[in-house]
Amino acid sequence: MDTQVINGVELAAEIRLQILDKVKILKKTTGIIPGLSVILVGNDPASNVYVKSKQKAAMEIGMNAVDYLLPETVKDSDVIQLIKNLNSDESVHGILVQLPLPENLSKTKIIDSIDPNKDVDGLHTLNMGKLMTGRQIFPPATPYGIQKILLSAGVSVSSKHVVVLGRSEIVGKPISLLMSQKGVMGDATVTVCHSKTRNIESITNQADILIAAIGMPNFVTGSMVKDGVVVIDVGINRVVDAQNRRGYKLVGDVFFEEVSKKASVITPVPGGVGPMTIAMLLENTFKSASISSL
Numbered sequence: 001m002d003t004q005v006i007n008g009v010e011l012a013a014e015i016r017l018q019i020l021d022k023v024k025i026l027k028k029t030t031g032i033i034p035g036l037s038v039i040l041v042g043n044d045p046a047s048n049v050y051v052k053s054k055q056k057a058a059m060e061i062g063m064n065a066v067d068y069l070l071p072e073t074v075k076d077s078d079v080i081q082l083i084k085n086l087n088s089d090e091s092v093h094g095i096l097v098q099l100p101l102p103e104n105l106s107k108t109k110i111i112d113s114i115d116p117n118k119d120v121d122g123l124h125t126l127n128m129g130k131l132m133t134g135r136q137i138f139p140p141a142t143p144y145g146i147q148k149i150l151l152s153a154g155v156s157v158s159s160k161h162v163v164v165l166g167r168s169e170i171v172g173k174p175i176s177l178l179m180s181q182k183g184v185m186g187d188a189t190v191t192v193c194h195s196k197t198r199n200i201e202s203i204t205n206q207a208d209i210l211i212a213a214i215g216m217p218n219f220v221t222g223s224m225v226k227d228g229v230v231v232i233d234v235g236i237n238r239v240v241d242a243q244n245r246r247g248y249k250l251v252g253d254v255f256f257e258e259v260s261k262k263a264s265v266i267t268p269v270p271g272g273v274g275p276m277t278i279a280m281l282l283e284n285t286f287k288s289a290s291i292s293s294l
């Protein structure tokens with residue numbers, strides 16, 4: 001099988017360059033510089049890395065990016081007050097609260113305090129509702145990145161059987177909605193599998209396109225997919241690796257060595273979906289800034 005391994009790093013870099021050009025034009029014509037605020041509560045090492053990468057990527061394309069690092073001991077009301085200040089700050093076009101939040105905080109209350117017009121992560125209840133009806137302004141970044149990958153690989157989704165592993169609010173639910181919607185990058189038949197699904201292998205074997213987003217290292221093996229399948233691996237799992245100087249390595253939800261032998265298209269981990277998520281977040285931030293100029 002001739003397998004196309006997606007280079008998410010390259011694709012994301014291309015998209016960021018396109019946004020850079022659009023940022024320049026926006027600045028020149030309106031004086032507006034897109035502003036992104038990222039809030040991180042606590043010091044989860046992986047979240048720290050994500051937040052730093054988001055800031056770096058935003059700055060590189062001429063946006064203003066500010067990180068707010070809050071201690072784990074903050075209360076809901078502290079985070080909500082910060083968000084209210086950012087909501088009323090005209091120089092801020094995108095607000096993102098890095099997830100997961102510490103257990104003592106209310107994710108729903110915090111996310112829903114973000115102005116829906118600045119919710120570039122697309123996670124506010126109102127924006128989730130809009131997604132349900134196909135009227136979303138900001139598609140959640142990871143599902144949006146997956147759509148871009150499929151588009152760039154020339155994979156049509158229409159009439160395909162898409163099997164989604166995982167029902168998270170950030171990936172599983174929104175991608176299944178987007179792909180079953182009418183229209184471009186939609187019109188698929190979607191099956192969502194999760195921890196209570198029986199005979200999962202019999203379902204994954206029917207997939208024309210398999211999207212793995214369950215957070216279980218190497219879960220999808222070669223026997224679980226059919227020849228020619230398109231595989232999108234959303235998992236980013238740290239597994240112990242004594243050979244690595246960090247003591248761990250990143251692997252996806254898909255056992256790449258086995259599955260890539262059968263797949264027609266596959267995304268690697270790292271270097272597949274991950275970089276695209278950041279690029280699409282920047283796209284949403286640009287969109288928010290340009291809407292604010294109208």
Ligand code: GUN
Pocket residue numbers: 096097098099100121141142170277
């Ligand atoms: N944690 C992992 N991925 C994401 C994301 O796309 N958005 C936010 N806010 N947190 C995340």
